[in-house]
Amino acid sequence: xxxxxxRQGTHWRAFFIEQLIRLTGVSAxxxxxxxxxxxxxxxxxxxxxxxxxxxxxxxxxxTFGIYGLLPLILGSLLVTVGAIAxxxxxxVATAVFIGEIAPEWxxxxxxxxxxxxxxxxxxxxxxxxxQLVSPLVRQxxxxxxxxxxxxxxxxxxxxxxxxIISIAEDALDAVPQSYxxxxxALSATKWQTIWRVVLPAARPGxxxxxxxxxxRAIGETMTVMMVTGNAARMPLGLDAxxxxxxxxxxxxxxxxxxxxxxxxxxQVLFLVGLVLFVLTFVINLAAAVAIFRRERGGGGRFLA
Amino acid sequence: xxxxxxxxxxxxHELHPEISISVTGGGSGTGMAALIxxxxxxxxxxxxxxxxxLREAEHAGITPVEHVVALDAIAVVINPxxxxxxxxxxxxxxxxxxxxxxxxxxGGEDRPIILASRESNSGTYMYFLENVVRRGDPxxxxxxxxxxxxxxxxxxxxxxxxxxxxAIGYDGLGYVTPAQKTVRVAVSKDGPFVAPSIDTxxxxxxxxxxxxxxxxxxxxxxxxxxxxxxxxxxxGQRIVAExxxxxxxxx
Numbered sequence: 001x002x003x004x005x006x007r008q009g010t011h012w013r014a015f016f017i018e019q020l021i022r023l024t025g026v027s028a029x030x031x032x033x034x035x036x037x038x039x040x041x042x043x044x045x046x047x048x049x050x051x052x053x054x055x056x057x058x059x060x061x062x063t064f065g066i067y068g069l070l071p072l073i074l075g076s077l078l079v080t081v082g083a084i085a086x087x088x089x090x091x092v093a094t095a096v097f098i099g100e101i102a103p104e105w106x107x108x109x110x111x112x113x114x115x116x117x118x119x120x121x122x123x124x125x126x127x128x129x130x131q132l133v134s135p136l137v138r139q140x141x142x143x144x145x146x147x148x149x150x151x152x153x154x155x156x157x158x159x160x161x162x163x164i165i166s167i168a169e170d171a172l173d174a175v176p177q178s179y180x181x182x183x184x185a186l187s188a189t190k191w192q193t194i195w196r197v198v199l200p201a202a203r204p205g206x207x208x209x210x211x212x213x214x215x216r217a218i219g220e221t222m223t224v225m226m227v228t229g230n231a232a233r234m235p236l237g238l239d240a241x242x243x244x245x246x247x248x249x250x251x252x253x254x255x256x257x258x259x260x261x262x263x264x265x266x267q268v269l270f271l272v273g274l275v276l277f278v279l280t281f282v283i284n285l286a287a288a289v290a291i292f293r294r295e296r297g298g299g300g301r302f303l304a
Numbered sequence: 305x306x307x308x309x310x311x312x313x314x315x316x317h318e319l320h321p322e323i324s325i326s327v328t329g330g331g332s333g334t335g336m337a338a339l340i341x342x343x344x345x346x347x348x349x350x351x352x353x354x355x356x357x358l359r360e361a362e363h364a365g366i367t368p369v370e371h372v373v374a375l376d377a378i379a380v381v382i383n384p385x386x387x388x389x390x391x392x393x394x395x396x397x398x399x400x401x402x403x404x405x406x407x408x409x410x411g412g413e414d415r416p417i418i419l420a421s422r423e424s425n426s427g428t429y430m431y432f433l434e435n436v437v438r439r440g441d442p443x444x445x446x447x448x449x450x451x452x453x454x455x456x457x458x459x460x461x462x463x464x465x466x467x468x469x470x471a472i473g474y475d476g477l478g479y480v481t482p483a484q485k486t487v488r489v490a491v492s493k494d495g496p497f498v499a500p501s502i503d504t505x506x507x508x509x510x511x512x513x514x515x516x517x518x519x520x521x522x523x524x525x526x527x528x529x530x531x532x533x534x535x536x537x538x539x540g541q542r543i544v545a546e547x548x549x550x551x552x553x554x555x
Contacts, residue, residue, distance in 0.1 A: 059450060060450075061424075061447055061448075062424065063424045063430075064447065130460060130463050130464075134464075134467070135467050135468075138467075138468060144415075144416040144418050144468075144470045145418040145453065145464070145468055145470065145471065146464075146467065146468065147455075147464060225456050226456065226460060229453040229454075229455070230423070230453060230454040230455065230456075231450060231451050231452055231453050231454065232450055232454075233450045233451055243451075244453055246454070254423045254424075254425065254454070254456060255423070255424065255425060257330045257331070257333070257334045257425060259333075259337075260337060260340075260356065260357070260360055261337075261341070263356075
């Protein structure tokens with residue numbers, strides 16, 4: 001009699017835990033949907049109240065009813081693309097060094113120090129940016145001011161690095177040792193093993209690492225607000241990186257505190273949030289699709 | 305005027321430890337919004353309440369009462385290495401609207417002009433826009449050049465001006481540090497060019513000066529009334545002077 005009773009108890013516990021896990025999983029999705037609904041509820045009226053030609057404009061003077069979103073969207077994209085262009089090669093290379101090349105004791109020092117970087121508050125990084133990076137950018141580049149998109153790019157790249165390194169390193173770590181052994185047995189060099197075997201095998205994890213880095217960069221607010229100058233100009237032309245730029249996040253942070261609840265400006269700021277949300281979603285979706293495609297058709301590279 | 309509000313709150317708390325005052329910054333608009341939605345008792349502001357805000361206050365059942373608590377002058381600041389010493393309001397206006405883009409055109413070196421401004425939620429921004437950029441003309445609808453840096457705090461404006469020889473900025477006289485150089489300002493090129501100081505604001509010769517306000521919900525009562533009385537007293541006004549703002553006349 002005891003054994004079925006115990007089974008019964010285990011069954012209930014398992015059932016309970018299973019439901020709990022399901023609930024947390026479902027609630028994560030529910031929260032994202034609720035955030036989206038909230039953004040739509042607060043932001044969508046702007047689409048009715050502000051003519052589309054105004055929203056598609058190139059000038060952002062919210063205090064005077066001029067709500068051109070283009071400079072803000074392009075500003076966020078410019079800074080994010082720049083930050084990823086800097087941090088992706090550096091981050092993946094560092095992960096390869098830590099995971100594949102560095103001796104044990106170097107790795108034991110590097111891994112925790114990189115995690116410390118992730119913990120530096122963004123306002124501190126912004127302060128370092130104003131005091132050190134921005135004067136340096138101005139002096140070295142000859143730009144008229146150091147509060148530029150490039151300054152933001154450098155600091156955001158620095159902030160995205162720990163995320164990219166940690167997750168890419170985990171992905172490399174998960175590649176079975178037998179893959180490397182097989183490569184060496186085929187007389188591949190260390191570099192050939194890393195480039196042709198380990199990195200392709202870890203690709204989905206590395207793409208995830210870069211995507212989380214993108215998320216960090218596009219969503220960062222405080223640092224960007226402090227160092228990019230926040231001028232709502234159209235960041236076009238070759239010198240765009242050496243000129244100031246205003247991002248969507250900095251705009252929301254700088255203006256949300258001031259606006260009257262329910263006013264047009266308030267609704268437009270939520271619309272900016274909605275654009276930011278959709279943009280992040282599309283980027284993540286594109287990455288997921290890319291991983292999916294590669295996984296289905298990528299096996300050939302190992303055999304080649 | 306957040307540093308002034310903080311200094312008042314700290315000094316008053318030392319005198320009356322049983323009263324605690326918490327101060328939050330973010331610009332005049334932030335304070336007014338907080339007063340209207342009920343999250344604060346006192347809103348400091350460097351501009352008067354807008355009609356829109358008054359309507360909202362009425363809607364929320366609040367009657368804001370205005371008190372002038374100090375005077376302020378907006379200083380136009382440049383890098384100490386910049387040889388320019390004086391500018392007229394039309395010149396400053398031409399710079400901030402982007403009509404003039406090089407210091408050469410106002411008699412300076414051949415350098416690009418970098419415009420530093422407060423964010424648009426700042427009372428200083430609106431005051432400077434209306435009285436300097438638009439030259440006090442209500443018909444004028446000029447705007448800040450889209451190239452203007454909109455900086456989140458006086459400290460950041462101060463740092464940019466102190467670091468960058470191309471920069472021009474504006475801010476309350478109380479925020480100017482020795483690392484920035486103040487410009488003598490005149491209404492027109494015939495002068496007189498006046499440097500901002502406590503004396504020139506009080507005698508009305510400095511052209512870019514304004515009152516600072518505190519708004520309360522209805523007529524102040526009890527502890528809030530005591531606090532306001534203390535602010536306009538000699539002790540409160542001494543702090544105004546210590547921070548580089550301008551005390552009320554007669555105190």
